[in-house]
Amino acid sequence: NKPKIVVTRKIPGPALELLKEHGETYVWDSEEEAIPYDILAHEMKDAAALFTNVSDRIDRAIIEGAPNLKVISTMAVGFDNIDIQAAGERGIPVGHTPGILTEATADLTFALLMATARRIVEGSEYVRSGQWQSWGPMLLTGQDIYGATLGIIGMGRIGEGVARRALGFEMKVLYHNRNRKPEAEEKWGVEYRGLDDLLRESDFVVLLAPGSAQNKHMLGEREFKLMKSNAVFINTSRGTNVDEEALYRALKNKEIWAAGLDVFAREPVDPAHPLLSLPNVTVLPHIGSASIATRENMAMTAAQNIIAGLKGKPLHFEVKQ
Ligand code: GLV
Ligand code: GLV
Numbered sequence: 001n002k003p004k005i006v007v008t009r010k011i012p013g014p015a016l017e018l019l020k021e022h023g024e025t026y027v028w029d030s031e032e033e034a035i036p037y038d039i040l041a042h043e044m045k046d047a048a049a050l051f052t053n054v055s056d057r058i059d060r061a062i063i064e065g066a067p068n069l070k071v072i073s074t075m076a077v078g079f080d081n082i083d084i085q086a087a088g089e090r091g092i093p094v095g096h097t098p099g100i101l102t103e104a105t106a107d108l109t110f111a112l113l114m115a116t117a118r119r120i121v122e123g124s125e126y127v128r129s130g131q132w133q134s135w136g137p138m139l140l141t142g143q144d145i146y147g148a149t150l151g152i153i154g155m156g157r158i159g160e161g162v163a164r165r166a167l168g169f170e171m172k173v174l175y176h177n178r179n180r181k182p183e184a185e186e187k188w189g190v191e192y193r194g195l196d197d198l199l200r201e202s203d204f205v206v207l208l209a210p211g212s213a214q215n216k217h218m219l220g221e222r223e224f225k226l227m228k229s230n231a232v233f234i235n236t237s238r239g240t241n242v243d244e245e246a247l248y249r250a251l252k253n254k255e256i257w258a259a260g261l262d263v264f265a266r267e268p269v270d271p272a273h274p275l276l277s278l279p280n281v282t283v284l285p286h287i288g289s290a291s292i293a294t295r296e297n298m299a300m301t302a303a304q305n306i307i308a309g310l311k312g313k314p315l316h317f318e319v320k321q
């Protein structure tokens with residue numbers, strides 16, 4: 001009897017082929033729609049392994065309702081959607097894919113920073129909708145990136161990747177992190193700041209802290225008020241890290257200049273969300289790591305974590321419990 005592997009979404013081919021060699025796969029075969037919670041709970045009852053992603057809620061009930069479960073593996077670096085404690089109590093290892101998506105996510109973060117600062121999406125819509133009458137001295141003017149001050153909150157691998165990119169734009173790079181990173185300071189010339197000082201000094205504030213109970217609403221009214229009025233805020237981490245109502249007010253009242261958001265407290269974000277009514281907000285559908293090659297690598301690594309877990313071996317990348 002081959003072990004049952006539940007795969008909660010259509011994934012790149014090679015990873016699925018590999019899984020099929022090691023078990024009986026159940027695949028929720030949709031590219032767009034997440035597996036409904038009830039179907040997932042039902043399929044998990046006799047599952048030995050779970051291949052998941054950021055759009056599934058893997059709570060205590062799912063984990064406790066799966067008596068044969070040996071391993072959980074997410075094709076993501078973040079695991080805030082998984083009840084790690086419930087898995088730990090059962091001795092079920094949880095795998096993720098750090099490192100693999102660092103550069104792709106740093107690329108997207110920088111792309112969103114540039115798009116927001118220079119109003120790329122607004123400009124494109126302006127042309128397509130036939131509003132373009134003539135060249136204008138003040139038409140769609142934005143913020144300078146070259147030589148500006150960048151503040152990175154959360155200096156993990158992706159934060160360092162963004163800092164390295166910023167050096168090419170001769171930006172001054174500040175960072176805030178739970179722990180100081182003397183090696184990063186030495187290597188990239190980045191400077192540590194307390195959170196308030198970073199917010200006061202930065203032209204660009206990039207949030208890359210992991211999603212967690214401690215980080216919930218780490219940026220709210222008080223923090224947005226500390227930022228410069230020309231500040232551009234970028235979030236490619238987790239929407240829950242930000243008080244979205246406070247962000248809306250800060251943008252609406254021009255306390256900050258613009259925001260670029262790849263993540264939201266609730267995903268998919270409601271098209272009627274107040275933030276989406278603002279012209280100075282650039283939005284994306286949580287695509288930080290979405291390059292073709294990176295997603296294939298993430299799926300492959302997540303599959304390898306499953307196989308190791310089924311064999312009772314240490315996972316290649318295991319979440320500390
Ligand atoms: C995506 O958000 C991830 O955590 O990999
Ligand atoms: C993710 O890889 C991070 O540490 O930022």
